[in-house]
Amino acid sequence: MRAILLIYKRDIRALLLSPVFFVLSGLCAAIWSGAFLRTFFAFVEKSMLSQQISGRPSGNLHMEVILSHLTWVNILLMFIVPVLTMKLLSEEKRQGTYDLLLTVPISSTQIAVGKYLAGFVGALGLIFISFLYPLGLSLVVDVQMGPLLSAYLGLVFIGSVYVGIGIFCSSLARSAVISAVLAIVMNLSIFLTSGLSNLVKGDGLSSYLKQLELVTHYWQFLKGVASSSSIIFFISVIVFFIFSTQRVIEFTRWR
C-alpha cells in the first residue's frame, strides 16, 4: 500500500506541477464555457418562444442543456485524458527510471495501480471543472440533482476507462506522443463502434453484444439510471486495463 501511495504521490505531483495540466484545463474550460452558454441561451429562447405560443414553457433542461454539456465534456476527455496519462509509463522508459521501478522491492501491480490512481485523480480534476457549469446553473434555475449526479457518475466511469486505456497505451510505447495517439484512437473507437451490435442478425445475439458496448451503459447513466450491472461492467473494464498494464510491465522482464 505504501508503495502504491508513493508512486501515486510522485506522479500526481509531477502532473499537477507541470504546465501541461493547467494549459489543458484552461483550454477545456474555455471550450466548455462557450458551448455551455450557447446551448443554455438557445434553450431559454426556445422555452420563452413556446411560452408565447402555447402559454407554457417547454423543454427538458437535463436532456437539452446538461446532456449537451456532457457531450462536450466527454469529447474533450477523449482527447485530453490521453495527454495527461501519456507520460506515466513511457516517460519512465525514456528517462531510464523504469530500471529503478523494476529493481526496487515493489510489484508490477503496485506500479500499475499507483500510476492509475495518479491518472484517475488528474481526470477527476478535469471532470470537477466541468461540474462547475451545471452547479452554477443550479444557482439560477431549478436543476434536478438526481439525473445530474447519475450522469456525472457515468462521466466519471467513462473517464476512468479513458485513464485505463491511457495507462495501458503508455505502457506499450516508449514515446509519449505515440502512446497518446494510440489512446485517443482507442477512446474514439469506443464511440465509433457503438451500434455495431445492431448489424448482427438475430435479436438474442444482438442484445447480448449490445451489453458489451460501453456506450450502452454510459447512456443508462446519462438517462438517470445508475444500475449496479452498469457499475460492475465499468469497473471490470477498468480492472481489465490495469491488469493488462501490469502484464505489459511484467513482460518487459522477459525481453
Add this chain to the structure above:
Amino acid sequence: MLNVKVMLSKKKENFMIEVKQLSKSYSGHAAIDDMSFKIKKGKIVGFLGPNGAGKTTTMKIITGFMTPTSGQALIKGLDVFECPLEIKKVIGYLPERPPVYLDMTVRSYITFVAGLRGVPKAELSEKVDAAIKKTNLQDVQERRIEYLSKGYQQRVGIAQAIVSDPEILILDEPTVGLDPNQVREIRELIKSLKTSHTVILSTHILSEVKAICDEVIIINKGKIVTQGSIDEITKAAKAAGTLSVQVVRPSESVTGLLKSVEGVTGVALHGNKYEISLHDMSEDIIERVSETLVSSKCGLVGLKKNEISLEDIFIQLTNENN
C-alpha cells in the same frame, strides 16, 4: 517453502552472489553465454570488458530486472527469478544511466527511492541525510535534478543506490561522467563500503579495477575470459613482462643465445632493439639475460623492464577470440 530455502542457503558456503550457467539471448543473438561465477560477502568485484561484452545484461539479470534465457542467479541462496521481492530488498542498483526523475529535487527523489526500498518511516530522514552526506550532495539537495550537471546526476544515482544500506551494491559504470576529483571521492566511497557490503561494479577503465577491486571478472563477447584476484590474473598471463634491450651489434647468434636462456619465453628483434618476453620478472632471469648479453659482446647500451599491466592482459584476452 521459503524457510526451507533459507535453511539450505545457510548450509552452503557464504556466497553472496552465485551465478550458474547463465545465458541470455536477444532474438537469436547471445548477449551472455554460459556464465558462472561466485562472489563472497564483503568483496568488491570488477566486471571488466569491452563495450557490448554483456556486463550490463549480467547485472540486469542479477538485479531481477530481466529474466535469463537459461541458467540461474542466486542472491544469498535465493533464486532471483523465484523470489524477486526478497532479493530486491538487499540490492542497491545503479543502472548505466542514473535513474533520476528530472522534475524532482535531489532530496525528495532520494526520499522517494528510500520509501520504495522499504526504509521505515522513522529512519527515513536519517538515512537520506546519510546518503546525501556520503555522496557530497548537501549543497544541491534542494535543487531540481534537471538543473544538475552530469557528474552531480551520477552522484544522485549513487546516493539512491546506497540509501537503504543494501547488503549488495551493483554499480554499472559508477564513475562515468565524473571529474577526476569526483572519481577519487567515489572510489573512496566504494572502498569504504567494503566491509559491510558486497559490491559488483562494471567498468572498462582498468585503473579503476586496480584501484578498488579485490577480484576481477573479465568478460568478452558474453563469456568469462578469466576471473580471480588481480595478482592471480597477472601471474596466470602467458608472459609476466618483457625486457627492452638496446644493443649496438644485433645478430642471429645473439638471438639464438637469448632464446636458450632459461625463463625466456620469446625474443623479437626490431632494428637494434630486442623485445624479450620473460616467464616471470624474477631477478635471476633478468640477471641471466644480462650476463648472456654482456658475454656475447653485442654492445649492450640499454635495458628496460616492462612489467605486464592489466591493460596488456585485457588486450591479450579480449583480442584472442577475434
